[in-house]
Amino acid sequence: MDTIVAPITPLFRSSVITIRISGSKAFDIKKYLYVNGKPLQDLKYRYVYHGEFISENVEDDCVFYFFKGPNSYTGEDVVEISFHGNPLIVQNALQDIFKLGIRLAEPGEFTKRAFLNGKIDLVQAEAVYELIESRSITGIHASFKKLKEGLQSQLSIIKDNLIDLLSVVEAYVDFPEEDLGDYELQYVYNKLDDVIKNLQFLIKSFEMNRYNSEGVKIAIVGKPNVGKSSLMNYLLRENRVIVSEIPGTTRDIIEEEIFIKGYPIKLIDTAGIRESADQLEKIGIEFSKKKLGEADIILALFDLSDELDDMDEEIMKLVKNKEVVIIGNKVDKKKIEFDCDVEISVKTGEGVEQLFEIIEKRIKNLVSLGGENGMILNERQKFVFEEILDVIIGVKENFEKRTLDILAVDLHYCLNKISEITGEIYTEDILKNIFTKFCIGK
Numbered sequence: 001m002d003t004i005v006a007p008i009t010p011l012f013r014s015s016v017i018t019i020r021i022s023g024s025k026a027f028d029i030k031k032y033l034y035v036n037g038k039p040l041q042d043l044k045y046r047y048v049y050h051g052e053f054i055s056e057n058v059e060d061d062c063v064f065y066f067f068k069g070p071n072s073y074t075g076e077d078v079v080e081i082s083f084h085g086n087p088l089i090v091q092n093a094l095q096d097i098f099k100l101g102i103r104l105a106e107p108g109e110f111t112k113r114a115f116l117n118g119k120i121d122l123v124q125a126e127a128v129y130e131l132i133e134s135r136s137i138t139g140i141h142a143s144f145k146k147l148k149e150g151l152q153s154q155l156s157i158i159k160d161n162l163i164d165l166l167s168v169v170e171a172y173v174d175f176p177e178e179d180l181g182d183y184e185l186q187y188v189y190n191k192l193d194d195v196i197k198n199l200q201f202l203i204k205s206f207e208m209n210r211y212n213s214e215g216v217k218i219a220i221v222g223k224p225n226v227g228k229s230s231l232m233n234y235l236l237r238e239n240r241v242i243v244s245e246i247p248g249t250t251r252d253i254i255e256e257e258i259f260i261k262g263y264p265i266k267l268i269d270t271a272g273i274r275e276s277a278d279q280l281e282k283i284g285i286e287f288s289k290k291k292l293g294e295a296d297i298i299l300a301l302f303d304l305s306d307e308l309d310d311m312d313e314e315i316m317k318l319v320k321n322k323e324v325v326i327i328g329n330k331v332d333k334k335k336i337e338f339d340c341d342v343e344i345s346v347k348t349g350e351g352v353e354q355l356f357e358i359i360e361k362r363i364k365n366l367v368s369l370g371g372e373n374g375m376i377l378n379e380r381q382k383f384v385f386e387e388i389l390d391v392i393i394g395v396k397e398n399f400e401k402r403t404l405d406i407l408a409v410d411l412h413y414c415l416n417k418i419s420e421i422t423g424e425i426y427t428e429d430i431l432k433n434i435f436t437k438f439c440i441g442k
């Protein structure tokens with residue numbers, strides 16, 4: 001395996017720039033290192049030296065330290081050297097380091113080696129990347145947890161269940177004259193249900209990625225003229241959207257980003273939903289229904305100053321079974337009694353603080369789904385879990401129809417897939433996909 005080198009801090013004019021060398025030739029760098037004007041002798045590992053780097057093209061005052069493999073980040077011999085933060089110094093030092101037969105590292109190559117040398121598994125390698133890329137502190141906490149613990153505990157629950165199932169199925173395959181009794185059948189079904197639930201829970205945590213990066217999608221829906229755009233403006237604290245007493249004012253979808261109590265939110269105002277002859281308005285209404293389907297949280301508005309009608313009922317039906325806050329607006333002109341989560345008046349501000357609190361609670365509910373357990377899956381992991389889930393659902397559906405030796409094959413397939421997540425089983429393609437996203441030096 002080649003010995004590799006790369007800056008592990010940005011190569012900008014800055015206070016300090018650090019490089020890392022990893023591999024069997026790493027300690028050859030001693031040739032360029034001096035302490036108290038003398039060549040470095042009796043090298044101590046994990047000990048910080050202050051000395052000089054003197055090569056053909058540069059000399060600099062440096063700090064450096066050595067890790068003896070396998071006790072290093074990569075598992076190989078590692079040296080780190082910090083130079084004064086001028087890219088020219090480091091570029092020239094690198095040129096001289098190349099002369100020792102050491103080459104520039106590819107993006108992610110250090111972490112890839114840490115994986116290949118068994119220092120970390122694939123989930124942890126990905127956690128390193130996610131830790132650097134996270135855009136929110138929840139994301140950072142979760143990535144760190146993943147770096148320290150991996151997904152082992154989650155995976156072993158699923159794995160143990162699959163192995164259990166397999167033992168039942170394989171016992172039957174070995175003794176086909178014995179029938180699977182009701183008891184065994186029930187046992188298998190329960191186990192399958194457990195696995196399905198676990199998988200669904202894990203896959204759901206992937207949504208957290210979106211909550212952290214794009215924000216939680218909150219759509220405001222309701223009949224025309226109930227005050228959707230007024231509420232949008234109120235929440236945005238600016239007159240972003242046109243408000244008028246004419247029903248059908250908003251015909252387009254309007255999206256804005258805000259923070260509610262520190263959470264990134266994508267707030268969506270929609271066209272009022274009603275039966276309309278107007279072609280343009282119809283398109284707007286179709287969009288509203290679509291947005292309603294995509295939203296994480298729905299704010300459904302109803303007008304307390306007017307009798308409810310069929311359209312209101314229709315909207316109730318559309319939002320039923322969704323994460324919805326039922327809001328009675330225009331309480332300042334209240335005419336009807338209506339069972340809702342909160343009564344507000346966008347005009348006077350009455351009840352709006354209470355609405356904020358409800359929204360905050362709902363967001364917390366969503367976000368804590370993954371956050372508290374610290375298991376936010378990334379796209380690759382989600383994808384593998386979805387494949388497993390598909391197979392398991394198939395297994396369940398086909399259990400009575402299929403021969404057990406085929407079920408055994410399916411279960412083995414799932415167990416193999418799980419090994420793909422941690423990297424017990426991997427292909428070059430999987431590694432390439434993961435590590436080329438990394439920055440150089442990581």
Ligand SMILES: Nc1nc2c(c(=O)[nH]1)N(C=O)[C@@H](CNc1ccc(C(=O)N[C@@H](CCC(=O)O)C(=O)O)cc1)CN2
Nearest residue numbers: 008018020046067070071072073074075080119128442
């Ligand atoms: N200067 C520097 N800072 C850094 C890193 C680094 O590589 N270099 N890291 C890189 O991302 C992170 C820290 N992660 C690290 C993980 C393992 C080892 C390491 O040497 N592990 C050995 C020894 C363990 C020990 O003795 O405590 C090992 O696991 O055997 C070092 C850093 C963040 N900060």
Ligand SMILES: Nc1nc2c(ncn2[C@@H]2O[C@H](COP(=O)(O)OP(=O)(O)OP(=O)(O)O)[C@@H](O)[C@H]2O)c(=O)[nH]1
Nearest residue numbers: 224225226227228229230244248249250272346347
């Ligand atoms: N009295 C009172 N009037 C309100 C309140 N909220 C909004 N309105 C008025 O209701 C009318 C409709 O408000 P909009 O915000 O445009 O309603 P909308 O739901 O966006 O309507 P469309 O875009 O047509 O679907 C405007 O004249 C607002 O000033 C409220 O709390 N009390």
Ligand SMILES: [Mg+2]
Nearest residue numbers: 228229249250
């Ligand atoms: Mg509107």
